[in-house]
Amino acid sequence: MRTTIACALTIPILAACRPQETTATPTDAPTTTSAAPSAAPVVKDRTISIVGTNDLHGRVAALPLLGGYLDNLRRARERDGGGVVLVDGGDMFQGTLESNLLEGRPVRDAYAALGYAAATVGNHEFDYGPLGAEATPKRPGDDPRGALKALAKDSPFPFLMANVRDRATGARAEYPNMPGSTIVTVDGIRIGLVGVxxxxxxxxxxxxxxxxxxxxxxxxxxxxxxxxxxxxxxxxVIVLAHAGGKCQDFTNDISKDRCELGAEIFDVANALPPGTVDAIVAGHTHAGVAHTVHDIPIIEAYSYGRAFGRIDFTFRGDPPAIVAHHIHAPRELCPGVDKPDFSKCSPGEYEGAPVERSKKVEAAIAGGVEAARERRASKLGPVLAAPIPRSYLAESALGNLFADLTLRGTAGADIAMANGGGLREDLPAGELTYGALFESFPFDNRVATAKVKVADFKRLVASHLKQAGNGVLSFAGVRIHARCKDKKLDVQLERTTKGKPFRDDDTIVIAASDFMMLGGDTFWGDLTPPEFNVLDDLLRDVFERELKKEKTLRAEDLFDPKKRRLDLEKSRPIKCD
Incomplete structure (x- = not known):
């Protein structure tokens, strides 16, 4: 059979599209029944399996095992007729030493070996910035998306990006091999893919x-x-969306499966006219979904390579039309294992055969694994008797630790902060390694400082406490006391370091990541952002330097539930009316 990858599909240039044909692998060969010379050919029902992954965040260790599952599924489709369309819901690269040291190339190369048809661009695809060591433009001519463009340009599959626009022109941002949508042909059936x-x-x-x-x-x-x-x-038409949902159970009853009904991807599905699309492969929320919303099957498979999603479509007739579909619950690569070692776990059987890790994918990631090996294993000094846990929405020992390290490592700062979205993994028990620190904070953010009035800082804190959705701010150098008074949120500050009490007209120095100072997670709220200085130090380098001064770390020394640094009368978002 032939597999076609069509050019970008946007209405103004549709007439100019000229598809490029490539020879398909044998696993996608069509299956048809023979007919007598005088009879019309009988077209057998065909099954197209849509396999979706999302939010890998550089966890290349999972990919050889994923390859084994896909090999089995492709053989099954070869036997019964049909094929497999493998796609990704975004946030592929940022997150591990193995990926980050080579700016995502090990992931891109492994995805090529796995046979991805397309991937959508997630928010963290923009994190690498210019091609090279810097995470943000530093010199005239630096391309703020140079690393992403380089990954896409050399990729055998497209990076889809339909709803990102050029601010100056309002037109879709167009870069090589980064169309808004594409068409792949599997077993003679044309499947449209759109990425948002x-x-x-x-x-x-x-x-x-x-x-x-x-x-x-x-x-x-x-x-x-x-x-x-x-x-x-x-x-x-299949949507690849770096926008997600969240469900706790998978009976395909969204009202009973403890789903967050207001999630972004559910709202998107409900806004689409009937028949617009046939499925959505979601991402971004690091959660599980295998549900039908507004007659659209949606899958999302957690994060970090833990699982994959799958929808089987049955096509009948000529021209082929969908007559049935089946949604599978997220399939764990290492069933029943909470924190799997993908290189060692026993996956069992899939599609009637043992799952064997893909040697081809192992070869694709070998360069990244080797480049990271020594740095990952290096010891930082402190020993953890128990894990230092994180939390996205509430005060945590890890958030407080990173805020403390920022304050200690930033000369002249009065208060330091860490954001919940930057806390990616708990620090594990045992001797602390650089690899563990990196996976807890994989971002190449720099330390930034700003001078603000205490009164304005209180407004910033109040704005944060009223917000829903964004990760919690962790604080060092101060305890925050917040109470509703006269239908307004009153914020008071208690200094926890040496110095005079904070007064509203005092000017203080605050330290945080450049991501936050630049307005990430709506950090400034309704304040006009002041001027700020971005320092030379990466936050992670500051953490490493300060951690080397420690011998032990204990979660109970960092977070006391009886004396919280965020002393609130109710949980966020706080409403006083």
Missing amino acids: TTEDTLRTTISSNVKDLEMAPVAETIRTEAAALRKAGARA
Whole structure:
């Protein structure tokens, strides 16, 4: 059979598209029944399996095992007729030494070996900034998206980006091999793929890398791209969305499976007219989804390579049309294992055969694994008797630790902060290694400082405490006391370091990441951002330097639930009316 990868599908250039044909692998060979010479050919039902992954964040160790599952599924489709379309819901690269040291290339190369048809661009795809060591533009001519463009340009599969716009022109941002949508042909069936990302993208990555961009509405973009794909002959349209949901159970009953009904991807599905798309592969929320919303099957498979999602479509007739579909619950690569070692776990069987790790994928990631090996294992000094846990929404020992390290490592700072979104993994028990620190904080953010009035800092804190959705701020150098008084939120500060009490007209120095100072996670709230200084130190380097001064770390020394640094009368978001 032939597999076609179509050019970018946007309405103004549709007439100019000329698909490039490539020979398909034998696993996608069509299966048809023979007919007598005088009879019309009988077309057998065909199954197309959509396999979705999302939010890998550089965890390349999972990919050889994923390859084994895919090998089994492709053989099953070869036997019964049909094929497999493998796609990703974004946030592929940022997050581990193995990926970050080579700016995502080990992930891109492993995805090529796995046979991905396309991936959508997530918010953290913009984190690497210019090509090379710097995470943000430093010199005239630095391209703030140079690393991402280099990854896409040399990729055998497209990076889809339909709803990212150029702020100056309003047109879709166009870069090599980064179309808004594409068509793949599997077993003679044309499948349209459109990629979108959360409308929160610009405030959940490093703002200096995206300040010349803007986001178009997700649902509106999908409608436009899907119509173009249908016009170009797509028999099904699949959305790759770096926007997600969250469900606790997987009976496909969204009302009973403890799903967050207001999640972004559910709202998008409900906004689409019937028949616009046939499925959504979601991401961003690091959660599980295997549910039908507004007659659209949606899958999302947690994060970090832990699982994959799958939808099987049955096509019948000529021209082929979908007559049935089946949604699978997220499939764990290491079933029943909470924190798996992907290189050692026993996956068992899948599609009637033992799962064997892919040697081809192991070879693709070998360079990244070797480059990171020595640095990952290096000891930092302190010993942890128990894990130092993190929390995204509430005060945690890890958040307080990172705020403390920032304060101690930043000369002249009165208060330091860490954001919940930057806390990616608990620090494990035992001798602390650089690899563990890196996975807890994989971002190449720098320390930044600003001078503010105490009264303005109180407004910043109040704005944060009223917000829903964003990660919690952790504080060092101060305890925050917040109470509702006369239907307004009153914030008081208690200094916890040497010095005079804070007074509203005092000027203080605050320290945080450049991501936060640049407005990430709406850090400044309704304040006009002041001037700030971005220092030479990476935050992670500051953490490493300060941790080497420690012998032991204990979670109970960092977070006391009876004396919280965030002393609140109610949980966020706080409403006083």
